Amino acid sequence: MIRTPVCDLLDIEHPIALGGMGSATSPMLVAAVSRAGGLGALGCHYLVPEQIRDRVAAIRAETIKPFGLNFLLFDTREDSFAAALDLRPSVMQFAWARPEQELKVFFDRSHDAGCKVTYMAGAVEEAVRAAKAGADIIIAQGTEGGGHVGWMASMPLIPMVVDAVAPVPVLAAGGFADGRGLVAALALGAQGVLLGTRFLATVESPLHPNFKQAIVDSDGHDTQLSEIPDIAAGLVWPGAMTRSRRNHFIERWAGREWALRQARAEAMSKLRAARESGDVDEGPLSMGQDSGLIHDVPPAGEIVARIAKEAEEILTRGLSRYVVKVH
Ligand SMILES: Cc1cc2nc3c(=O)[nH]c(=O)nc-3n(C[C@H](O)[C@H](O)[C@H](O)COP(=O)(O)O)c2cc1C
Secondary structure (H helix, E strand, O other), X not given: OOOOHHHHHHOOOOOEEEOOOHHHOOXXXXXXXXXXXXXXXXEOOOOOHHHHHHHHHHHHHHXXXXXXXXXXXXXXXXXXXXXXXXXXXXXXXXXXXXXXXXHHHHHHHHHHOOOEEEEEEOOHHHHHHHHHXXXXXXXXXXXXXXXXXXXXXXXXXXXXXXXXXXXXXXXXXXXXXXXXXXXXXXXOOOOOEEEOHHHHOOOOOOOOHHHHHXXXXXXXXXXXXXXXXXXXXXOOOOOOEEEEEOOHHHHHHOOXXXXXXXXXXXXXXXXXXXXXXXXXXXXXXXXXXXXXXXXXXXXXXXXXXXXXXXXXXXXXHHHHHHOOOOO
16 A cells, blocks of 8 residues: 555545546545545535535535545635635645735635645746645646646656655646556655546546546547637636647637637537537537546546555556666
């Protein structure tokens, strides 16, 4: 069994976390990851206090294990944030603050409510800012990942962040989907991984089955980093664009972002309809390059167990196959 100090910090068995992915997470998915010994997290973006309370109750009906609540700081509603703190989750999982936003007030209030604080950063300076503001764990997120990501790849970013924020522990995110990824993250100095795309293609994921299948069908080469989904949603995201499937929707507007700005309302209503009907060509599907490593739609708990087992096997047996001699 692979345990790192973050397992003790978060009171979890395996150093494997779920990214709180807005409406792409659900109480069943969060509970399944936590029950399996990882750290589940519910995306609270756009949820009103009542919805947060209902969903947390649904998680707690399934498991007594720790879980987190995720907030996008640049767009956080005070009433929703306060409701989340009242529920005293084990972890408050933050990401994407505006450059001028004060992080410490959010972190201090979370600590006062008895929560651990994680902050996801796609750049070294942002990671250092969060560590200085008192985050307990930094999530270093590379551009390979799905959803909103920065421009730095995981391979250089993770060790840079590890060095820059030490002794604050780091979890690696962006492009990790299996046990090999966990071992690589540990080799880069991280203490575990946080996964998004891998958990989208699971039984408990709330995505339409067609979207899950699109991830399974992907060879990982069909994603694109673009601002098109945010333009359609009317959002200006600090420090990130979206990595999503390069489908008809993206191709239609690429290079014609000005036209999308003018046709936004109509485009948005078509997007919503496409998402609901499972139209993978017209609906936006945030997913990472690691889609090419995803070949099935198992229960989320099986993913946690599988990654932990594979990483352990590599570390205890597999890796030594390639090491000719260690002096
Ligand atoms: C559909 C989707 C929605 C996401 N929404 C959020 C979010 O609301 N908050 C957040 O902190 N991260 C969000 N993320 C990013 C994940 O937390 C994570 O950093 C990323 O998925 C890691 O890369 P991977 O997809 O290669 O595992 C989202 C990712 C995806 C794929």
